[in-house]
Amino acid sequence: MKIGKSESLYSRASKVMVGGVSSPVRAFKAVGGKPRFISRGKGPYIWDEDGNRHIDFVCSWGAIILGHADPRVMSYVRRRTLSGTSFGAPTKDEVLLAERICASVPSIEKVRFVNSGTEATMSAVRAARGYTGRSKVVKFEGCYHGHADLFLAKAGSGLATFDIPASAGVPQGAIGDTVTLPFNDAEAVEAEFRKEGDKIAAVIVEPIAGNMGVVLPKKGFLRSLRESCTDSGAVLVFDEVITGFRVGPGGAQGALKVKPDLTTLGKVIGGGFPVGAYGGKKDIMASVSPEGPVYQAGTLSGNPVAMAAGLKTLELLDAKGYARLERNAKALEEGIREAADREGREMTLNRFGSMLGLFFCGGEVTDFASAKKTDAGAYGRFFWKMLRSGVYLPPSAFETLFVSLAHGDAEVKKTASAAGAALRE
Numbered sequence: 001m002k003i004g005k006s007e008s009l010y011s012r013a014s015k016v017m018v019g020g021v022s023s024p025v026r027a028f029k030a031v032g033g034k035p036r037f038i039s040r041g042k043g044p045y046i047w048d049e050d051g052n053r054h055i056d057f058v059c060s061w062g063a064i065i066l067g068h069a070d071p072r073v074m075s076y077v078r079r080r081t082l083s084g085t086s087f088g089a090p091t092k093d094e095v096l097l098a099e100r101i102c103a104s105v106p107s108i109e110k111v112r113f114v115n116s117g118t119e120a121t122m123s124a125v126r127a128a129r130g131y132t133g134r135s136k137v138v139k140f141e142g143c144y145h146g147h148a149d150l151f152l153a154k155a156g157s158g159l160a161t162f163d164i165p166a167s168a169g170v171p172q173g174a175i176g177d178t179v180t181l182p183f184n185d186a187e188a189v190e191a192e193f194r195k196e197g198d199k200i201a202a203v204i205v206e207p208i209a210g211n212m213g214v215v216l217p218k219k220g221f222l223r224s225l226r227e228s229c230t231d232s233g234a235v236l237v238f239d240e241v242i243t244g245f246r247v248g249p250g251g252a253q254g255a256l257k258v259k260p261d262l263t264t265l266g267k268v269i270g271g272g273f274p275v276g277a278y279g280g281k282k283d284i285m286a287s288v289s290p291e292g293p294v295y296q297a298g299t300l301s302g303n304p305v306a307m308a309a310g311l312k313t314l315e316l317l318d319a320k321g322y323a324r325l326e327r328n329a330k331a332l333e334e335g336i337r338e339a340a341d342r343e344g345r346e347m348t349l350n351r352f353g354s355m356l357g358l359f360f361c362g363g364e365v366t367d368f369a370s371a372k373k374t375d376a377g378a379y380g381r382f383f384w385k386m387l388r389s390g391v392y393l394p395p396s397a398f399e400t401l402f403v404s405l406a407h408g409d410a411e412v413k414k415t416a417s418a419a420g421a422a423l424r425e
């Protein structure tokens, strides 16, 4: 496989960009080797600068749910860009997208657009703190809510990948009010509420965790968070930056029937453009400026091009589409599981809809501790064998494989067969 152009771009990038990348996990540090520089995408495929075609299961970390360069989204976005790209003023598509989000996500009565998942989660927590007048925030080990200071304690995604319990540059004061508990441990949450429930402003959780690999909530876990927050007046925040419109039109809260007070969104709602959103109960959102005293702002928030891409994407996500995502993701899971069984390899696959987590271990993976015990080295070897077979997996064991609507039988079959060969160590 020729990789000269990617290598030369990486060497140039490394001279002028930190780590040669714009986000750490892209640097392939967790799996070793050098990143591929991608030139284009179409449907389930991406091509690197050397012309190698890959079936893409990163899908821009979940943002690309229809497949790359969907012609219907592209033509709508092209028309939009020809009329101007940013005005710093309200636009019609912003309202249409907000109306669609409020109509689809059970907990969202009012929404605010921002430019990333990080902005969404940090603003949601600020709104919760402003609304309750409290400071403490409960999060969970292995969950990742972006890189705002208060979240960078025992987080998932890149921090788990690089095994960084916390980040440098984050003063104790910034995380002093953050309590991090084990995911799926309802007793630990109840004990925390017994101890300091009246000081807790918010509990923030990925309802289906996608940043320590995929880890599903145990039966009753989310319900117990709901009850603890209701009883104490704390705000329950579902971070649905990944799961929002990914696992269904109502996100994880719609699928799992647990209603938070605030929800954060990103990725899918921007159709591949920079976007984030937070929203929820009217009385909580009324605390946000200009209605209330919680300040939050953004030059490009509600950017017309991102709104257009998001609106068209959501319009194209119907029941038939979600059924197709489920069918193909299930077939992928079964294909890889059968390959592992055939090759006598111990693998645990966790899946929810079109989110799939692959772990090299024998037992269940139900929290960060069990995820960290899995064999990340085996994942790295598997990653490279799959990449050489034309299958592009997330370059870290602590991420999620995403299936898009463009992935079909051919891509599933090719991936399962490549997995069989890759597992034949």
Ligand code: KE4
Residues within 6 Å of the ligand: 023, 024, 025, 026, 061, 115, 116, 117, 118, 119, 121, 144, 145, 146, 147, 157, 158, 206, 210, 211, 239, 240, 241, 242, 266, 399
């Ligand atoms: P961004 O600021 O990266 O747009 O979103 C932060 C965020 C918030 N909440 C959840 C549940 C998330 O998964 C993310 C970001 N996801 C990672 C991948 N797991 C982004 C990839 C990266 O950091 O390069």
